[in-house]
Amino acid sequence: MLDAAIAELVHASFSNQGAMASLGAFIVNLDQGTCELRAPFAPSLSQQHGYFHGGVVGMLADSAGGYSANTLLMPEREVLTAEYKINMLAPAQGEMLIARGKVVRAGRSLVVASVEVSCLRGAEEKSCALAQMTLFVIDRRD
Amino acid sequence: MLDAAIAELVHASFSNQGAMASLGAFIVNLDQGTCELRAPFAPSLSQQHGYFHGGVVGMLADSAGGYSANTLLMPEREVLTAEYKINMLAPAQGEMLIARGKVVRAGRSLVVASVEVSCLRGAEEKSCALAQMTLFVIDRRD
Amino acid sequence: MLDAAIAELVHASFSNQGAMASLGAFIVNLDQGTCELRAPFAPSLSQQHGYFHGGVVGMLADSAGGYSANTLLMPEREVLTAEYKINMLAPAQGEMLIARGKVVRAGRSLVVASVEVSCLRGAEEKSCALAQMTLFVIDRRD
Amino acid sequence: MLDAAIAELVHASFSNQGAMASLGAFIVNLDQGTCELRAPFAPSLSQQHGYFHGGVVGMLADSAGGYSANTLLMPEREVLTAEYKINMLAPAQGEMLIARGKVVRAGRSLVVASVEVSCLRGAEEKSCALAQMTLFVIDRRD
Numbered sequence: 001m002l003d004a005a006i007a008e009l010v011h012a013s014f015s016n017q018g019a020m021a022s023l024g025a026f027i028v029n030l031d032q033g034t035c036e037l038r039a040p041f042a043p044s045l046s047q048q049h050g051y052f053h054g055g056v057v058g059m060l061a062d063s064a065g066g067y068s069a070n071t072l073l074m075p076e077r078e079v080l081t082a083e084y085k086i087n088m089l090a091p092a093q094g095e096m097l098i099a100r101g102k103v104v105r106a107g108r109s110l111v112v113a114s115v116e117v118s119c120l121r122g123a124e125e126k127s128c129a130l131a132q133m134t135l136f137v138i139d140r141r142d
Numbered sequence: 143m144l145d146a147a148i149a150e151l152v153h154a155s156f157s158n159q160g161a162m163a164s165l166g167a168f169i170v171n172l173d174q175g176t177c178e179l180r181a182p183f184a185p186s187l188s189q190q191h192g193y194f195h196g197g198v199v200g201m202l203a204d205s206a207g208g209y210s211a212n213t214l215l216m217p218e219r220e221v222l223t224a225e226y227k228i229n230m231l232a233p234a235q236g237e238m239l240i241a242r243g244k245v246v247r248a249g250r251s252l253v254v255a256s257v258e259v260s261c262l263r264g265a266e267e268k269s270c271a272l273a274q275m276t277l278f279v280i281d282r283r284d
Numbered sequence: 285m286l287d288a289a290i291a292e293l294v295h296a297s298f299s300n301q302g303a304m305a306s307l308g309a310f311i312v313n314l315d316q317g318t319c320e321l322r323a324p325f326a327p328s329l330s331q332q333h334g335y336f337h338g339g340v341v342g343m344l345a346d347s348a349g350g351y352s353a354n355t356l357l358m359p360e361r362e363v364l365t366a367e368y369k370i371n372m373l374a375p376a377q378g379e380m381l382i383a384r385g386k387v388v389r390a391g392r393s394l395v396v397a398s399v400e401v402s403c404l405r406g407a408e409e410k411s412c413a414l415a416q417m418t419l420f421v422i423d424r425r426d
Numbered sequence: 427m428l429d430a431a432i433a434e435l436v437h438a439s440f441s442n443q444g445a446m447a448s449l450g451a452f453i454v455n456l457d458q459g460t461c462e463l464r465a466p467f468a469p470s471l472s473q474q475h476g477y478f479h480g481g482v483v484g485m486l487a488d489s490a491g492g493y494s495a496n497t498l499l500m501p502e503r504e505v506l507t508a509e510y511k512i513n514m515l516a517p518a519q520g521e522m523l524i525a526r527g528k529v530v531r532a533g534r535s536l537v538v539a540s541v542e543v544s545c546l547r548g549a550e551e552k553s554c555a556l557a558q559m560t561l562f563v564i565d566r567r568d
Contacts, residue, residue, distance in 0.1 A: 044161065085511055087368040337446075
């Protein structure tokens with residue numbers, strides 16, 4: 001189980017991301033090396049056909065991957081995104097976007113994370129994207 | 143120079159993206175195989191240190207790449223993003239985020255685009271990200 | 285279990301890849317949507333520190349991903365690699381390189397595959413790379 | 427122009443890569459932040475249709491990107507490949523494969539490079555792949 005003090009730091013950092021608030025995103029699950037984020041659909045998050053915009057999908061994935069790493073690094077250190085790659089697997093159509101990040105390899109300077117993104121339509125959850133990212137470890141500034 | 147009817151279709155598609163409106167993003171330049179988008183900084187686009195969120199950078203890059211392809215395909219066809227990869231080169235700090243997309247290779251089914259993202263700080267423009275993406279060509283729905 | 289005729293086609297295609305023969309690579313496992321390849325270490329596959337070259341790691345991953353897709357598409361169709369992205373997780377040091385490809389999403393025109401690469405050192409298998417790739421479906425030429 | 431002592435170190439490191447010798451690859455051009463490699467076609471480098479194997483294309487690109495970074499870092503430091511992403515733009519068909527690496531951003535710990543790969547067919551050179559990579563800076567071991 002994740003240390004409560006670290007969970008608090010992750011939540012505090014997340015709250016400071018205006019971009020996550022704009023998405024209406026929230027943290028659903030945090031554990032050692034994992035992070036699940038969700039964002040409800042809103043017209044402000046759409047592309048031209050009314051689904052979640054691919055950029056929004058990437059954005060939630062980016063954050064989920066980053067915070068999955070931070071659970072292993074805080075309080076002393078945290079990560080910056082060096083790069084990510086995301087494949088769209090299906091239209092991101094549904095009421096809720098879900099991104100589940102997982103650390104694949106935690107090195108001293110670099111962390112690699114994998115993120116699965118899915119959409120909830122009614123009771124059904126459908127995979128819609130897969131991301132792989134490289135995070136760069138830095139000392140944490142308060 | 144880009145055909146005016148195609149430019150109009152690109153603008154219409156862009157206007158239908160709620161996510162682009164949320165960013166306050168606008169089209170600055172369109173030509174055959176290129177597209178420049180800009181978005182002014184707002185706290186709603188920030189990460190925890192007050193710069194543009196990496197996901198926002200990816201989002202603007204994704205759109206710039208996609209519309210650079212659409213200039214070559216519309217009105218009959220258009221693209222969906224199959225995947226993109228983005229490297230962050232420097233903190234995305236500044237008053238304005240700029241994404242310049244360029245088609246690298248336009249195949250019948252797949253288009254590859256490259257996108258350079260930079261930030262304006264006062265008069266200075268500084269490169270902050272580089273993306274490479276694969277777009278999938280579909281028939282356009284009205 | 286994979287149809288024997290399809291397995292035969294995969295083996296035949298693999299045998300026609302001079303590059304796989306140069307690696308000394310062979311097929312260890314084939315199933316519906318999965319493919320495991322192996323290549324024993326040789327000085328001809330090394331980088332400057334005597335480990336498997338990162339390009340060799342990418343090469344075996346590329347093939348494992350492609351053939352995992354072919355198990356689902358042959359005999360009528362097969363894939364070409366549109367793009368791949370690979371993260372090196374640890375030095376590729378050991379007697380045997382192993383790449384396990386798995387189809388993540390099989391669309392009509394595009395297939396997304398994920399590939400885990402590891403190294404055998406004695407009895408120990410250690411993860412050394414993770415790849416994510418996009419494959420383009422074509423009609424098969426004989 | 428590149429310092430002769432650094433050029434010598436790059437050549438020495440390249441010579442220690444058995445994998446580059448297997449490709450028959452050689453250095454054609456080295457400058458500050460750039461590196462051009464070439465490899466002549468051989469059946470041992472082919473995929474099933476007789477073109478250069480996609481993995482070979484990735485391998486030459488990987489090395490060209492890495493050595494473009496080393497020109498800026500040697501003699502004190504050098505790079506390891508953290509990750510790369512490569513888009514195939516056209517079949518890699520021709521007598522000679524050419525990879526031109528260029529440093530896009532040289533940070534203290536991470537270097538981002540871009541690599542264009544092309545094929546020579548007679549007098550004509552045709553672009554066949556585009557790669558974007560992240561390199562990790564380490565102290566050089568002798």
